[in-house]
Amino acid sequence: MSKTNPSLVPSGRSLSLLGKANLQQYVVYLGFLAIFLFFAIVLRDSGFLTVRNLSNIVLQTAPVTIMAIGLVFVLSAGEIDLSIGSIVAVSALAGAVAMNGYGITAGIAAGLCAGLLIGLVNGVLVAYVRLPSFLVTLATMGLFAGVARSLTDLRSIPVTNSAFTGFFGSGTLLGIPSLVWWTVGAICIGHIVYRHTRFGAHVLATGDNNRAASVSGISVPRIRLTVLMMSGVLASLAGLLYAGRLQAAKYTLGETDLMTVIAAVIVGGTLLNGGKGSIIGALVGSLMMGMLNNGLILMGLSVSDQMIVRGLIILAAVAVSLREKSR
Amino acid sequence: MTVTDVSPVLKLTDIRKNFDAVTAIENFSLDIFPGEIVALVGDNGAGKSTLIKIISGVYAPSAGTITIEGETVTMASASMARAHGIEVVYQDLALADQQTVYMNMFLGREPVNRFGLLDRGKMISDTEKLVQELDVRIPSAHATIRDLSGGQRQGVAIARATHWASKLILLDEPTAALGVAETAKVEAIVQSLKTRNIGVLIISHSLDQVFKLSDRICVLRRGKQIGIRKTSETDKNEIVSMITGVN
Ligand SMILES: Nc1ncnc2c1ncn2[C@@H]1O[C@H](COP(=O)(O)OP(=O)(O)OP(=O)(O)O)[C@@H](O)[C@H]1O
Numbered sequence: 001m002s003k004t005n006p007s008l009v010p011s012g013r014s015l016s017l018l019g020k021a022n023l024q025q026y027v028v029y030l031g032f033l034a035i036f037l038f039f040a041i042v043l044r045d046s047g048f049l050t051v052r053n054l055s056n057i058v059l060q061t062a063p064v065t066i067m068a069i070g071l072v073f074v075l076s077a078g079e080i081d082l083s084i085g086s087i088v089a090v091s092a093l094a095g096a097v098a099m100n101g102y103g104i105t106a107g108i109a110a111g112l113c114a115g116l117l118i119g120l121v122n123g124v125l126v127a128y129v130r131l132p133s134f135l136v137t138l139a140t141m142g143l144f145a146g147v148a149r150s151l152t153d154l155r156s157i158p159v160t161n162s163a164f165t166g167f168f169g170s171g172t173l174l175g176i177p178s179l180v181w182w183t184v185g186a187i188c189i190g191h192i193v194y195r196h197t198r199f200g201a202h203v204l205a206t207g208d209n210n211r212a213a214s215v216s217g218i219s220v221p222r223i224r225l226t227v228l229m230m231s232g233v234l235a236s237l238a239g240l241l242y243a244g245r246l247q248a249a250k251y252t253l254g255e256t257d258l259m260t261v262i263a264a265v266i267v268g269g270t271l272l273n274g275g276k277g278s279i280i281g282a283l284v285g286s287l288m289m290g291m292l293n294n295g296l297i298l299m300g301l302s303v304s305d306q307m308i309v310r311g312l313i314i315l316a317a318v319a320v321s322l323r324e325k326s327r
Numbered sequence: 328m329t330v331t332d333v334s335p336v337l338k339l340t341d342i343r344k345n346f347d348a349v350t351a352i353e354n355f356s357l358d359i360f361p362g363e364i365v366a367l368v369g370d371n372g373a374g375k376s377t378l379i380k381i382i383s384g385v386y387a388p389s390a391g392t393i394t395i396e397g398e399t400v401t402m403a404s405a406s407m408a409r410a411h412g413i414e415v416v417y418q419d420l421a422l423a424d425q426q427t428v429y430m431n432m433f434l435g436r437e438p439v440n441r442f443g444l445l446d447r448g449k450m451i452s453d454t455e456k457l458v459q460e461l462d463v464r465i466p467s468a469h470a471t472i473r474d475l476s477g478g479q480r481q482g483v484a485i486a487r488a489t490h491w492a493s494k495l496i497l498l499d500e501p502t503a504a505l506g507v508a509e510t511a512k513v514e515a516i517v518q519s520l521k522t523r524n525i526g527v528l529i530i531s532h533s534l535d536q537v538f539k540l541s542d543r544i545c546v547l548r549r550g551k552q553i554g555i556r557k558t559s560e561t562d563k564n565e566i567v568s569m570i571t572g573v574n
């Protein structure tokens with residue numbers, strides 16, 4: 001509409017809110033930039049700025065980014081999925097065992113099916129039995145961490161199929177590493193589904209006000225089931241990416257990722273209580289977490305110090321982004 | 328209107344609703360005709376909102392039948408009521424607070440382009456046209472619901488209902504939170520629905536409003552249907568004593 005609409009009166013109040021909304025969206029980018037500049041200066045002689053190191057950060061972050069996409073959908077729908085770390089381990093192990101026995105197709109299928117099935121269990125319990133997702137996925141997190149341990153008796157399973165390790169790990173296409181293709185592809189698809197489809201709109205409405213969604217004809221249980229299944233499949237894809245890059249599967253894969261993924265998603269502008277989020281923000285958030293990991297290692301901090309510093313920075317980042325949002 | 332339509336758009340017969348031991352509605356029967364405004368009045372807790380939720384498919388009635396344009400329907404869900412051309416403005420507005428005005432306007436019915444992607448341009452321009460027609464003063468179609476005032480939110484809910492309704496609109500205290508000017512605006516919108524031949528069932532605690540708008544008045548007291556009066560043949564005293572049960 002080009003002519004001025006008398007009904008659309010601008011008000012000072014809404015303009016200032018608009019300003020705040022923009023600032024809030026930029027917090028993650030500012031934080032990313034600040035951490036990048038800090039490491040670039042402090043670690044200028046330690047190789048932080050080399051192409052090799054920077055691309056390593058992107059490659060190492062790929063599984064977290066993939067999981068973060070799933071979590072954006074889950075949180076936006078007003079639910080949570082704490083079981084993603086365990087799904088990573090179970091999927092990687094199931095995939096590796098099946099591949100060593102029956103070949104690459106069976107391996108990929110087994111890995112993805114593991115995530116799909118765990119997501120289905122989570123989803124049915126949350127959507128149709130109406131148990132809180134926090135408790136359901138807390139339980140399945142523990143349950144499948146145990147399954148991962150018992151699956152191969154704590155042993156590590158080698159992944160030697162070169163087609164697999166190329167496709168999911170060290171390979172390149174057009175000179176670009178496969179992990180970058182996975183990241184870019186998943187982010188693009190995730191963003192389009194989230195922002196530009198009816199499903200994405202219904203996920204947001206469900207997390208925002210499930211009663212409003214329901215009286216508007218949206219099947220709230222179906223949305224809840226779908227996001228938890230998506231999260232399961234994406235976590236199992238992350239498991240396959242780990243297995244491909246490390247050329248081995250072990251029960252410890254994904255063990256510490258839950259906190260990183262949640263932090264990446266929250267810092268990236270997704271609300272913990274649903275109704276609002278960003279896929280691109282989650283990408284920047286997880287790159288920020290990856291950069292933090294990398295920089296702290298290059299700075300020579302001990303593992304325990306790394307954990308403490310990372311925890312504090314995540315706390316600060318989350319506090320800032322939540323503070324911006326609550327206004 | 329020149330022609331009087333004889334068949335009711337909505338016919339409720341012996342509707343009853345129990346919540347466990349509580350009987351919220353008993354033996355309620357009512358016909359609403361196209362272009363007719365029926366007011367539903369009664370004290371707090373009389374069962375008015377419950378009745379609206381039964382018609383809109385949120386609650387299933389414990390007994391009784393709902394007939395829409397001669398066809399008996401089982402209203403299994405809110406989307407079925409919508410498919411029958413029934414729209415509702417709920418007392419506790421069913422809006423998604425963190426979404427935009429245009430997303431709420433099209434919630435559950437978002438148009439898509441030929442690639443299956445959301446057609447935001449259409450949603451925005453339709454919303455702008457609608458709020459202009461109804462003179463709902465909101466900052467923009469892009470505004471987030473929670474940044475709007477109570478009156479503006481009510482405006483969005485009413486605009487949504489009038490946009491999509493083809494047969495019947497149910498309004499649960501649509502002006503309870505509104506100022507004088509906004510109330511007058513909503514009343515004008517409700518009256519304009521007559522020309523579209525849409526039936527209206529409006530709940531209101533304001534008898535002035537009820538007498539100004541309605542063709543008939545239906546009184547509920549503690550779930551019991553006390554009676555139905557033609558507005559032109561009754562007065563406030565009679566309605567008040569029907570509501571309270573005191574002469
Ligand atoms: N979901 C429910 N479960 C149990 N009881 C309910 C439920 N909904 C309503 N009731 C009861 O049914 C009765 C009618 O409630 P209802 O909301 O229909 O009243 P109302 O006429 O709309 O009142 P008000 O004017 O205050 O909005 C009340 O006694 C209420 O406590």
Ligand SMILES: [Mg+2]
Nearest residue numbers: 375376377418
């Ligand atoms: Mg009520």
